[in-house]
Amino acid sequence: GQDKATLETFFDALGPERSALITHVSADGAAWIASVVAERAPNAVRCADPFHVVKWATEALDEVRRGAWNEARKAARHNDARRTRGRPPADAPARPDSARATGIKNCRYALWKNPENLTEKQQTKLAWIVQTDPRLARAYYLKEGLRVIFKLPLEEATEALDKWVGWARRCRIPSFVKLQKSIVKHRTAILASIEHSLSNGRVESMNTKIRLMTRIAFGFKSPEALIALAMLSLGGHKPVLPGRD
Template sequence: MQNSSIWAPLLGVEKTTVSHVETCRETGVLLARVRAHKSMRNRCGICSRRSPRYDRGDGPRRWRTLDHGTTETYLVAEAPRVRCPEHGVIVAAVPWARHQAGHTRIFDQQVAWLATKCSKSAATELMRIAWRTVGSIIDRVWKDTTKTFDPFANLLRIGIDEISYKRGHKYLTVVVDHDTGWLVWAAPGRDKATLRKFFDALGEERSAHITHVSADAAAWISTVVAEKCPNAVRVADPFHVVMWATDALDDERRAAWNRARKAAKENEPPRGRGRPPKDAPARPDSERAVKLKNSRFALWKNPEDLTDKQQVKLAWIVQTDPRLGRAYYLKEGLRTVFKLPLDEATEALDKWVNWARRCRIPTFVKLQKSIVKHRASILASIEHGLSNGRIESMNTKIRLITRMAFGFKSPEALISLAMLSLGGHKPALPGRK
């Protein structure tokens, strides 16, 4: 039973000799005493360079490995220190675990796989560790994963966006590859300095190869993109552009509602003291204000998605409030631009700008200035068929991961979990190809 050729595969270790296996009488855990092969001894724990031994260290150490059946299992070995020419005195590397880790590589691999596939409670209960420990393991596994592949390889068309991951205005900046759909980079923050870190990691040569960048109209994104890859085509996200029109329409709806409420108060005769009786008839202007207040979804939704009741309400708005009806048609006119071919869309967008400029609705007069400012990127989205839809889908998945990542000590662990889950290089279960 003490044969190393049997125990080494069972424990999932390589380049390691298993000298003795026993059960601890006090705790009931399985202890496997191991030592590295001669070729793996006296190497720096960081760079793996062979170095002279410094001392024997602080005595034997334990590394948690996968359970043997239902029994907790640990590897026990000496932890000598070496003197590395680059890193100084440091604990020697071992083939079964990462530097400064208390778990074996095979244990880390299984935890990382569970974190990307299972719930928080399932992963922690099965592996018998705390959720914060899972965050540390994921961070180690992702750092090792990046050593085996280049996340920026063949990067041509990217989408940039930000997502909130914590209360208190805590944001992540995320970059997605349009061609593969993979998350290629993420970092805490949403400003120019944060985005510059991505382009610095990408390098000047590969930044020059970027052909398209899709994003919303945030100034901090467009400034850095123009600085780092000026030859790239900047594409405005159609969803955000239509959302500007929807917000302008909603501002006008609230203004119409307030006008109706004000008219109701001016036309209402003086009341007696106390509340009116329940069966008292509603004032006509007061009823109109209520209808306008509850018309938000009839104005927001696309015409093909309206219910019968909402269609009736929309027709009532167009007949009774021409100004609000004009604002609705402006919103729909801008949305229609993105459905047209480029030549027709260019002409339609110019006509829309002229219409909005003289519509006498302040919110849309202001909106057309933004449309003129971003006209080139809006037409580029129509020409190249790009949008931030893929990035918004990625953000939805990251929000789900964020819910799981509550309890992680740092945003780096959340980013590592997101990259492992969505970066196209998911961890595999130990022993599977």
């Protein structure tokens, strides 16, 4: 589950004494997580998971991309309607507005991926966006700017985050103006994740492995066998099994 009741069940199983020993909690920005952690693990420093924070920026960027795509499609339909009487030949080259709509639609992964992971074709698409759509390019740079902050030392990251908030506040892109409000709200948790170098990475990796085990466990008579399999593989203690050299 992904709700308050599930997290409460975890702390119930852990017990108040062990809960009080928790020093740090890495999580996304959900308010229900913060409220439960504050109540059940009052000594813990809450850290905002970098992946989820950058995901917020990626979603804001994609909102800008979809808006630019819709505008380009509307322009293409409008201009095509005006050209109907001319009836261009079937082999005529694509109109600039139609080509722009297609280009924006196909640039999604070039905008999402980290620059160091772009293919040569995706680099070309990104360069085309920078030249043809300054607003979308600005949204891309805002997303990348936020991602880079998590790679900086704490002192530099603190200054960079404040500058990013100011940039986003003035950018005149509604999705990023809204995002900077969330960043300000979670500023302490974001800087805590940078200070303590914490993320949800290990937990997400473990969850992926458990999902794979769940598929392997289809047909098992009871969930206890799956739990035992997960504990044996991921619990830390791996006893030597019979039959192994």
